[in-house]
Amino acid sequence: MYIATLDNVEYKISVKEIEPDKFEVVIDDKSYIVDAQLTESSVYSLIINGKSYEVNLDYKDGIYHVYNEGDLFKIEVMDELKKRMLEKRGGAGGLEGAYTIKSEMPGKIVDVKVKEGDEVKEGDVVIILEAMKMQNEIKSPKDGKITEVFVQKDDVIEADAKLVTVE
């Protein structure tokens, strides 16, 4: 049994393979027979009760990103047991304590707006990163003090590179 979380709503889902590429999926007591074929690069063709869907599915940081006709569904799927255990441990802890902002994309550092010791408010611009000819403002996700700056002007960075730590 899985617990799937979509838009803060939890769904209990069970999956049973009844024949190759054919599944019985029960979502909150409602049963669906799903014919699921993986086509090119994680594009799924689904036939559910005769209706055909083509969904584009990516997996990132434990979240399934499912695109269907322009709609994005961000779904966390977890084994029920694991989910309950994590909840007992108190979850991930949000943005308490030191938080290191990482770049979501590769690019060039155009400006570093902060230095170590600076106080920042949530939403303050800390870095300006240029990628694909657009300047993107990277903002602090919380109030705090800058304890570390990992980049300087003109650095070319990869995606996921550390930028600054706010504590």
Add this chain to the structure above:
Amino acid sequence: MTVKNFKKVLVANRGEIAIRVMRACRKMGIETVAVYSEADRDALHVRYADEAYFIGPPAPADSYLRIDKIVEVAVKSGCDAVHPGYGFLAENSEFVKACEAAGITFIGPNTESMYILGDKTRSRQKMIEAGVPVVPGTKDPVESLEEALKVAEEIGYPIMFKASAGGGGKGMRLISSAEEFKQVYDLAKGEALSAFGDDRMYIEKAIIKPRHVEIQIAVDKHGNAVHFYERECSIQRRHQKVIEESPSMAINDEVRHKMGEAAIKAVKAANYDSVGTVEFLVDKDMNFYFLEVNTRIQVEHPVTEMVTGIDLIKLQIEIAEGKPIPFKQEDIKQVGHAIECRIYAEDPDNNFMPSPGEVTGLRLPGGPGVRVDSGIYSRGNVPLYYDPIVAKLIVWDVNRECAINRMQRALSEFVVKGIKTTIPFHQRVLRNENFRKGNISTDFIDKEVLPEKPTREGSAEAALAAAAIKEYLREQELRNQYQRFVETCAGGSPWKEAGRRAAMFGVSFGDVYKYST
């Protein structure tokens, strides 16, 4: 006027526009030469061209903007002409001069008209003299924040703060108050400097709820001028067009006719001699104001090609060869309706963050009335150094409603894997009721709350089922891997073995226990 027949053309650009130009050349029996940076060795335009030459490092300033290197390649490879595409050197009069000095024809306007029209303050002055209506604003660039604030106060907020050398929406900001102006003044100038190497900015009164409507024109070197009617380009984000269509719902036939005449008056005043576009803002009462002239082929030229049936790049090349326009104004008809969606490598669900990287999978749409101009291919790379446009999807149908439906169909067929694109965003815009009714303006994307509801009943259930099945299959695969591992592993401490298995498969001890039971 000597008429030439080009034998070989260098395309000083990359991506979809380089391929589009090369397609026109190939059709005309002209050989093509590509140039490429380090980041573009495997780019599609390099493979499409008859010849290709390396010009330097990835940064545009060191490669695609290097006039000396490009002219050198053109001379060495024996080109008669250079086509600049859009962006990069397309509106750089120094490049035109360098081409001419090397005996190579620049496929675009003469330097005099480029000088007049390439600078917004100069072109504005010219239009005032020619009697073309313009938006109130400054004639010269502002020199300081203090001056800018003073001017803005006089004109009255909201104002537009624009780069003199700008284009494509870069370095251009809508500003509603003095406080906001103080905050963005340096940032906007910085963007202008970075994009155009020129941070001069000027101020214009902002027209509220404006529509951006532009007229495609062509003028030959014999004094013949025609227009190809209008394109509606009001769907913009950060002042960059994202969806364009033709005809526009904002104007009627009478205004369409007047705008066409004004556009021709504008380019004739500047002694223009190529294809180009005269951009206007249209207010809710169908008053139109001159914005600027783009002295190049534009990204959105295919919508005009689809409704008029004329190959604008072929025409542009023929004009550069010195040939007269082979038809008259009355021969140009606007038939049906065309829409273009610009597909950017951006993540619309994460504040349109750029999304360069490898395209791991690609399926292009097809069928009647569908055209794709693209520079990507499966396993190809989208570099971070250049514009985020990776493809343009253009459809034609008998009327706007049919064209929208056709575009929705084509978008649902379009699959790009590995990078994020704006395809989902276009799908949401196209089903927006106000878009469908034609109730749009340049602030549509910022102001309109795009519907979050799923398109089809059962969409959320399908997504949940897909994610759960994928998780189930992922677990099955881990279980199978584990079994294969166990079969090849013999004896030893069970704890040590479990630890090795957990590390090997990137799973927890708990999972190892689970898969082994």
